[in-house]
Amino acid sequence: MSKRKKVPTTRKLDLVRGQVDLSHGAGGRAMTQLIEELFMDSFDSELLNREHDAAMFSLPPGRVVMSTDSFVVSPLFFPGGNIGSLAVHGTVNDLAMGGGVPKYLTAGFILEEGFPLADLARIVTSMADAAHEAGVAIVSGDTKVVEKGHGDGIFINTAGVGVVPGGVETCGDRARPGDVILVNGTLGDHGVAVMSKRENLTFSSEILSDSQSLNGLVADMLAGVPAMRVLRDPTRGGLGATLNEIAHQSGVGVELEEPQIPIRREVKSACELLGLDPLYVANEGKLIAISPPEYADRLLAIMQAHPKGREAAIIGRVLKDDRCFVRMKTQLGGTRMVDWMAGEQLPRIC
């Protein structure tokens, strides 16, 4: 790492009681101080430390995969994570689902005047930790400050690039009848963790968000089963939305087995209480993998051997169906559709 020369400032940033003000986005000394004392110290990346407006790097051979995502979660801090870790995991996972090995991220911050610097420091620290854990470097950033009332504390955008190794071809349109559908663990944890805070509901046992980076798990899976056909992370809209998308892109149907779908008991009860269907609740550390049937058992074993796939399970199959329906054998023994969700999931009134 190169030694940085800091801009001389009279006082250190007050990370305990200080607040974001408009000067932090104005391009002057205050902004430089914020960038140096908070972002650079935390992210500690060589490319960022060069203090160029753009990061320059070369990539290993392979196709380049690129993705961007903006994060506006409310509340900013939730059990199991915060907007910072989420912003890293989200983009890392998007790259990984394209079969890529994530390499570099950028981070853009939109801060609201008055936002506590202590909260910002916590968020930036978790971003740094998350990036470190995922093995990616944050190489370029941007900070803007908006007037009070024009933002919701903090919004973060991350963009990332990665490299897809030769021979890997995962895509939502590659599912074929007979293929097997796997998931790496319990569903609905993230959405319920966030909602439990938002609705001021207290559950007997606290549910943690599953927010985590999946590139390590994906690397193992692709190494063992390069023929894997589809990888997707069921974030917004949950398993239900993601499987419907895949079914449509591939022109196939899906049949799920409800008893095989891992969902925590606490998540089920919370959903019951909120009138939600866990199949449509967001995840931030889960993936759906679709594999040719002959590799399904091997893939399951690889997933279960990885710490982020311990509770992996085979949850269904791909069928021939021109109508592209996703249906599910219920635990009761009946069958129902798992349709696209219409609008928001709203609690029922009676």
Next chain:
Amino acid sequence: MKYIEEFRDPELAQKLRQAIAAEVETNRTYRFMEFCGGHTHAIARYGVEDLLPNNIKMIHGPGCPVCVLPVARVDVAIGLATQHDVILCTYADLLRVPGSKFDSLIKARARGADIRMVYSVTDALNIAAENPGRQVVFFAIGFETTTPPTAVALTLAQKRGLENFSVHCNHVLTPAAMRAILGSHKSGAAKKVILDGFVGPAHVSAVIGTKPYHEFTRDYQKPVVIAGFEPLDVMQSVLQLVRQTNEGRAEVENEYTRAVAPEGNKKAISLMDQVFELRETFEWRGLGYVPDSALKIRDCYGEFDAEKRFLVEVPAARENKACSCGEILRGEKNPTECTIFGNPCTPENPLGACMVSSEGACAAHWTYGRFRADSNTEKKA
């Protein structure tokens, strides 16, 4: 949670399936109406139909609060929100119910009306307290389950002297609707639908008890089995209905004893009686005007009655002629028999009320059941 799982236990489900299959007489058809949208939803969501023999036909009843609200009343809600400078509070489902000329509260909101989605009447009370300079109207809908909270809100408003709060009351009564369905069938006024019995309401019965259903066993000889909203509750009640039918009995049975007492919730009943009185008649979607079927606010709380406080003028309601919600709510048609079911009427673009709420028969069938190609439930008859 363990409690809930017991009512979705696959082994118990298989046992009930076998018991029902063993007891049905194969040379006849059983037609049972589940009155409540909650049951309709449970049946569709858990695929209960697949566990019943082909000759048991479940007919979806009108127990879905937004489904039975007639177009005229939706128009009044839109009028209230657009003709007066009020904050109109109501349940989310109602926002998307189409009124005349495809208008809806959600469209009125986009045009600038202040319409807020609330989870309970308490939210509306809070909004009134927070906005002393604005008139806040709670547009109250629902059966006997949502009525007691509205009654509480009215007593609180009076106690607190909350002058900017009022309620537009559209609360309706379950037994009256059941009577209307049986009556129309009996008189031959409607296309004949012969019911063999009712799966009786869950939460409604927890409020009103089991006694109000005795008129159906006495006057119409129809068995009523009150059931909870879990799929196994429904199956158990179907088994009991099959038994009663086979034995020629017509009794009120209570499968949902864990929540329903014969006398109901006395406190809630007396509170409702204190605040509301019967309307002579009230319009229902699909059932027309039904005598003694709805509640209005008593004069002693009249100062909080939005119907008295605000004059709303709306042209005569215009039903969407292509929509078959009426027949569906009476049990005469299945959703798939509506010519616009699925095209263009879907939950994203509901053209009738039954497609809005997840408890509506059309929405439940579209969302959970339409993979059955010939999903016309009549096929089973």
